[in-house]
Amino acid sequence: MSDRTFSDAVADPYDAPPLSFTDREDRTIEVRAHDGSDEELEALVEMYDAFDPSDRAQGIPPGREDRIRDWLENILDEDCLNVIAWDGDEVAGHATLVPDGDAYELAIFVHQTYQRAGIGTRLIKALLGYGRESGVEKVWLTVERWNRAAVGLYQTVGFETSDAESFELEMTIRLAEPPDEEGG
Amino acid sequence: MKVLLGIGGSDDSMRALETTVERTAEVGDDLTVAIVDNPSGERSREDMEARVTELLDERGVDAAVRALDGDPGSALVDLAENEGFDQLVLGGGETSPMGKIQIGNIAEFVLLNSHVTVTLVR
Structure with a gap:
């Protein structure tokens, strides 16, 4: 599976978190890197526990609290890069990079009450900015081909x-x- | 029920093997295990055959074991349709580092082409 192709060209750079903006619903959204605390973990569990199952992608997020916790334990590992969009102390969205050989796999989730407000674009840009800053070279993802909104978002960035x-x-x-070896 | 299990040496097909043999022991299905060439499988045919025999012995299950040549997806669908199987069972896919379920090429082909009921084991 490591025969994945990546563009030779480096993508536009984006700002790393922390950053904040006003979404289309006039909510102030703050984007920050996950600080590893239990408080943030619990806020994420709460968001995923209330996540609309029709927005699941290829089995994630899983649908039961114990499975959500197992899954989060895996992707909040210190090898992974996690960025969270906050509306006050409530999680609006979460994006993550999980190491996979010499690349990282990306996933992003925006809670249904925060969708179509421009948060996904800001969140994924912040994650890519954080990734670049942390030395990530290559990122891949899979998306269901009927999910036009998501495909469009990924193309935009x-x-x-x-x-x-x-x-x-x-x-x-x-x-x-x-x-170096391929540079020049 | 006449069940055809296709395995190609990937981890998910080994899990499907265990689950299916277990189920066969409980309900007494008529099981055939077909070993196919999955290019992304990590196990040799010999290893798979040895594992199949070991599991069948362990559970006291009687099953036919066959080796299929050629394109795995179409060979499985052909066999299932031509020999009157009720169900074609396959591994349910691997998960990515992120935890996303990914269905393999063989399962994709079988799902879209089989007129026999398909079960993916999770």
Whole structure:
């Protein structure tokens, strides 16, 4: 599965968190890197516990609190990069990069009451900015091909389709030049 | 029920094998295990055959074991349709580092082409 193709060109840079903005519903949203605290974990569990199951993608988030906790334990590991969009002390959205060999797999979730307000775009840009700042070179994701909103979002921030032959589209982006041997 | 289990050496097909043998022991299905060539499978045919025999012995289950050549998806669908199977069972996919379920090429082909009921084991 490591025969994934990535663009040779480095994508536009984005600002790393923390940052804040006003969404289309006039809510002040703050985007911050996950601080590893139990408070943030519990706020994430609460968001995913209330997540609309029709917005699930390929089995995540899982549908039961114990499974949500197992899944979060995996992706909040210190090897992973996590960014959270906050409306006060409530989680509006969460985006994550999970290491996979020499690349990272990306996923982003915006709670249904915060969708279509411009939060997803800001959140994913913040995650890519955080990734670049942390030395991430390559990122990939899969998305269900009927999910036009998500595919459009990924294209907007610079992802390109790398595999269209499966049920899900695979998309990739390059955040940094490869290490020396291919440079020049 | 006449059940055809297809395994190709990936981890999910090994889990499907265990679950299906377990179920066969409980309900007495007529089980055939077909071993196919999955290019992304990590186990050799010999390893798979040995594991199948070991599990069948362990559970006291009687099943036919067959090796299929050629394209795995179409070979499984052909066999299931031509020999009157009621159900074709496959591994239910691997999960990505993120935890996303990913269905393999063989399962995709079988789901879209089989006229026999398909079960993906999770």
